[in-house]
Amino acid sequence: MTIQLNIYRFNPENDSKPYMQYYEVAISKKGMKLLDALNDIKWNMDGTLTFRRSCGEGVCGSDGMNINGVNGLACITPVEGLKQPIQLRPLPSMNVIRDLVVDTTHFFDQYRQIKPWLQAYTPTPEHERLQSPEERVELDGAYECIMCGCCTTSCPSWWWNGDRFMGPAVLLQADRWLKDSRDEAAGERLDQLEDAFKLYRCHQIMNCMEACPKELNPTQAINHIKRMLLNRQS
Amino acid sequence: MVKYGKDLGAAHSGLSDWYLQRVSAVILALLLPWVFVLLWVLALDGLSQQALFALLDSLAVRIAHTLLILALTIHAYIGLKVMIEDYVHTGMRVLLMGMVMVGMGLFAIWWLSLIWAWGG
Numbered sequence: 001m002t003i004q005l006n007i008y009r010f011n012p013e014n015d016s017k018p019y020m021q022y023y024e025v026a027i028s029k030k031g032m033k034l035l036d037a038l039n040d041i042k043w044n045m046d047g048t049l050t051f052r053r054s055c056g057e058g059v060c061g062s063d064g065m066n067i068n069g070v071n072g073l074a075c076i077t078p079v080e081g082l083k084q085p086i087q088l089r090p091l092p093s094m095n096v097i098r099d100l101v102v103d104t105t106h107f108f109d110q111y112r113q114i115k116p117w118l119q120a121y122t123p124t125p126e127h128e129r130l131q132s133p134e135e136r137v138e139l140d141g142a143y144e145c146i147m148c149g150c151c152t153t154s155c156p157s158w159w160w161n162g163d164r165f166m167g168p169a170v171l172l173q174a175d176r177w178l179k180d181s182r183d184e185a186a187g188e189r190l191d192q193l194e195d196a197f198k199l200y201r202c203h204q205i206m207n208c209m210e211a212c213p214k215e216l217n218p219t220q221a222i223n224h225i226k227r228m229l230l231n232r233q234s
Numbered sequence: 235m236v237k238y239g240k241d242l243g244a245a246h247s248g249l250s251d252w253y254l255q256r257v258s259a260v261i262l263a264l265l266l267p268w269v270f271v272l273l274w275v276l277a278l279d280g281l282s283q284q285a286l287f288a289l290l291d292s293l294a295v296r297i298a299h300t301l302l303i304l305a306l307t308i309h310a311y312i313g314l315k316v317m318i319e320d321y322v323h324t325g326m327r328v329l330l331m332g333m334v335m336v337g338m339g340l341f342a343i344w345w346l347s348l349i350w351a352w353g354g
Binding site: 113157160161191192193194195196197198199200201203226229230233 | 241243244245246247248249251252253316319320321323
């Protein structure tokens, strides 16, 4: 039993334009994942195929790619059930460095803009800043985000205005810090987001929710930020 | 293609657009169906011209009519503005938004004058 793949190839040093390359890989085990197939190609057939991967279990967020037209993580996507030949492309709307590797500089720069760390101004307690179990539950659905970029690169608003629109992943993270009971910079955070382009480009297309490999809902998080801004003003 | 640029901070805009778009949508949802009901009644010959004018001239209908036109122009203006913000990326953006604003403003003034100045 084999699976067929069509993989996007582009090496800017040699290729004038990208092309799709066909591979056939043997199914090596039950429950084989797409990353297993890519590793097989890389290690046994074609060492020039380039992709990012690290943990192999959907935690590091390295191997986000476009799989048959939908963004996802290769390491947790079973090959079984995918329409063949499987079309593998880099994440949309990011500059390709080589093959399936994209330039995430701007994506992480936007992440840095929302200051994704705890900001507290009250004196540091002797031991730690405590959080009740109820307050901790507030972070469910946000802390699981691994910043793989699958949602942001599936968002048409980010395609058209990604230079300014923060995108679903970063806004989900922004909401995670707005919801954190220990964080004391909610006002500054809202100030920084209140912008027709940074936040309000979201038109609830919901591609982000469809794409998220961790089954999170960035649209809901963005709506929560909008409600917080409304409540602050009214 | 993503362009890289300086972060110029937040413009503190967007919230009022977002809020007005929703408020005007609610007003339109409540009032716009009555326009079609009226057109339907007229098409069925259920109302004479005199009765129609009398209806449109009543204070309650004038106020509802005004609300409808305001909600319609605000809703249309913000909707077009959002589309221009989404898809127009050159200096044309500001010009187009200005043109839409002036056009919608003129439309509202003209229609409101029909409701209030030249009635019976």
